[in-house]
Amino acid sequence: MVASVVALIVILVLVPSYAIVKAQQQSTEAKVAEFPPNNERDEIARAQTLVRALKPVFVSATSSLTVFNDIFSVRPAGVTLSSIGLRKGEPGTIAISGRASSREQINAYRAVLSENPAFKSVDVPIGAFVGAEGGSFSMTITGTF
DSSP: OHHHHHHHHHHHHHHHHHHHHHHHHHHHHHHHHTSOOOSHHHHHHHHHHHHHHHHHHHHHHHHHHHHHHHHHHTOOTTEEEEEEEEEOSTTEEEEEEEEESSHHHHHHHHHHHHTOTTEEEEEOOGGGTTTTTTTEEEEEEEEOO
């Protein structure tokens, strides 16, 4: 089940990234056509144009995958995630929901995520700790992603 969720998340992250890369590729090809390589200096200018055009796409896709990896890799045994949502921005927000067999597991997960320097805050509603939610929990993470 967790593998399916992870696979789905990876697909949801990669498909938009692929579409962005394809769109950038077409735009970049048009820009590159402006610099027909006549000599070494022209080739360098052409390569610099390519790097500038594609850098935001690669940084964005890598950042999202790194953040998801950080969230999944520290998940304690007994904690299952049922959904995860990402809103990029300054600050960005990640909303997680899942189940845990104890409030200690929820708190341990929150504590480990809080230690990640990419996450500015990790918040869990108090109801998850007092047992009002029957093992279900939600978590909101803010940071730069």
